[in-house]
Amino acid sequence: MAKRKAEGYLSGKEARRISRENRKITNELEKKRKRKKVPESEYLTKMHDPNNAVEFDNLHTYFFTDAGTVKSVDGVSYEVPIGKTVGVVGESGCGKSVTSLSLMQLLQRPQGQIVEGEIRLNLGDKAVDVAKMPYEAVQHLRGNFVSMIFQEPMTSLNPVFRIGDQINEVIELHDGEGKSREDMKKRTIELLEMVGIANSEGVYQMFPHELSGGMRQRVCIAMALACNPRVIIADEPTTALDVTIQAQVLDLLRSLKDKINSSIMFITHDLGVIAEMADYVVVMYAGRIVEKGTAEDIFYHPAHPYTIGLMASKPVVGRQVDKLYSIPGKVPNPVNMPDYCYFKDRCEMCVEKCGGEYPCEVSISPTHKVSCYRYYEIKNQEGGDVS
Numbered sequence: 001m002a003k004r005k006a007e008g009y010l011s012g013k014e015a016r017r018i019s020r021e022n023r024k025i026t027n028e029l030e031k032k033r034k035r036k037k038v039p040e041s042e043y044l045t046k047m048h049d050p051n052n053a054v055e056f057d058n059l060h061t062y063f064f065t066d067a068g069t070v071k072s073v074d075g076v077s078y079e080v081p082i083g084k085t086v087g088v089v090g091e092s093g094c095g096k097s098v099t100s101l102s103l104m105q106l107l108q109r110p111q112g113q114i115v116e117g118e119i120r121l122n123l124g125d126k127a128v129d130v131a132k133m134p135y136e137a138v139q140h141l142r143g144n145f146v147s148m149i150f151q152e153p154m155t156s157l158n159p160v161f162r163i164g165d166q167i168n169e170v171i172e173l174h175d176g177e178g179k180s181r182e183d184m185k186k187r188t189i190e191l192l193e194m195v196g197i198a199n200s201e202g203v204y205q206m207f208p209h210e211l212s213g214g215m216r217q218r219v220c221i222a223m224a225l226a227c228n229p230r231v232i233i234a235d236e237p238t239t240a241l242d243v244t245i246q247a248q249v250l251d252l253l254r255s256l257k258d259k260i261n262s263s264i265m266f267i268t269h270d271l272g273v274i275a276e277m278a279d280y281v282v283v284m285y286a287g288r289i290v291e292k293g294t295a296e297d298i299f300y301h302p303a304h305p306y307t308i309g310l311m312a313s314k315p316v317v318g319r320q321v322d323k324l325y326s327i328p329g330k331v332p333n334p335v336n337m338p339d340y341c342y343f344k345d346r347c348e349m350c351v352e353k354c355g356g357e358y359p360c361e362v363s364i365s366p367t368h369k370v371s372c373y374r375y376y377e378i379k380n381q382e383g384g385d386v387s
C-alpha cells in the first residue's frame with residue numbers, strides 16, 4: 001500500500017475530497033464568468049506598450065482534475081508585437097496550446113480555468129483584459145480580433161456541411177450585419193482564392209472529405225482570416241501536411257499576415273519552421289517560460305540548457321552524426337511539480353545553486369531573457385540586477 005501511495009495512488013476517499021474541493025473552486029469561478037451584462041469598465045485595461053497586440057502577464061491556467069490540480073500554465077509572461085510573428089516552442093505537454101486557448105477562452109470547462117494573471121488584448125482604440133472577461137463578451141472577440149488555426153483540419157471542419165456554408169457562417173456570425181447571402185458568397189469565394197484554391201466555385205459546393213489535407217488546411221486558414229483578425233493563433237498548422245504543402249502554407253500565412261498587418265502566434269515543435277517564420281521566440285518548459293528573445297538570440301545564442309538541448313537535437317544538413325542528441329529524462333509530473341528549477345533533474349549543466357527555489361528571469365541582453373542560475377553568476381560579476 002505504501003508503495004502504491006508513493007506512485008501517486010489515490011484512495012476513493014481522497015479522490016472524492018479532491019473532487020469536492022475542485023467543484024467548490026470551479027463553481028465560484030464559473031459563476032463569475034457566466035454573468036450577463038457586465039459593465040465594460042470591469043475588464044478595460046491599458047497596454048503596457050501600445051505597439052503590442054497581446055501581452056500575457058503572469059498567466060496561470062490550471063485544470064482542476066480528480067487526480068489533483070494540473071498547473072498547465074504557471075506564470076507565463078510574453079508579448080506579441082503588432083505585425084510580428086512570435087514562435088512558441090517546447091516539448092509536448094508544456095502548455096503551449098493551453099496558453100493560446102486561454103486567450104480565446106476555449107479551455108475545457110469547468111475544469112480548465114484562468115486563476116491568475118492578465119491577458120491584455122489591444123483592440124486599437126482600447127484594450128481589454130481577456131482573463132477578466134465574462135464568456136458573453138469574449139464571443140465578440142473571437143473571429144473579429146483573435147482567430148485560431150488548429151492542428152488537424154478534419155476535426156475543425158464539420159463533415160456534414162459544405163465548405164461554402166461553413167465559411168459563410170463565420171462571416172454571418174462575426175461580420176454579417178447588413179450583408180445579403182450573395183455578398184457573403186462573394187466574400188467566401190474571395191477568401192478561397194486568397195488562400196490559393198484554384199477551383200473556388202467548385203470547392204464552395206464540396207464537403208470536407210472531398211478535399212486533400214492541404215486544401216482542408218487552406219480552408220481553415222480562410223475561415224480564420226474571414227474577418228481580418230488582429231491576432232492569428234496558428235497551433236501547429238502544418239504538422240499534418242507534407243513538406244511541399246507545408247512550405248506553401250507557410251508562404252501563404254506570411255503574405256496574408258503582411259496584407260492585413262496582423263500578428264501571428266506560431267506554435268510548433270518544428271524548429272526549422274520557427275527559424276523561417278518567427279521574429280521572436282518563446283521557449284516553454286513544464287508550464288513556464290525558460291527563455292525568450294529574438295529568433296537570432298535563440299538560434300545563435302541559446303542560453304538555457306533546455307534550449308541548448310533542443311538546438312542540439314535538430315538535424316543539420318551536411319553534418320554526419322551516428323545518433324541525434326536527445327535530452328535525457330522526462331518532464332516532471334504536472335500535478336506534483338518540484339519546488340526547484342523544473343529542468344534540474346534533466347540538466348547536464350547544473351551549478352551549485354540549482355537546488356534553490358525556481359530561478360527568476362535574468363536579462364542577458366536587452367531582448368534576451370533566461371530563467372537559469374548559470375546566468376546569475378555572470379550577471380553578478382557584471383554587477384547587474386537579477387530580477
Ligand SMILES: Nc1ncnc2c1ncn2[C@@H]1O[C@H](COP(=O)(O)OP(=O)(O)OP(=O)(O)O)[C@@H](O)[C@H]1O
Pocket residue numbers: 063065070072090091092093094095096097098099108111112269334
Ligand atoms: N482538458 C484537460 N484536462 C486536464 N489536463 C489538461 C487538459 N488539457 C490540457 N491538459 C494538460 O495541460 C498540459 C499542457 O497541455 P497543452 O495541450 O498546452 O500542451 P502542448 O504544449 O500544446 O503540447 P503539444 O505540443 O503536444 O500540443 C498537459 O500536461 C496536459 O496534460
Ligand SMILES: [Mg+2]
Pocket residue numbers: 096097098235
Ligand atoms: Mg498543443
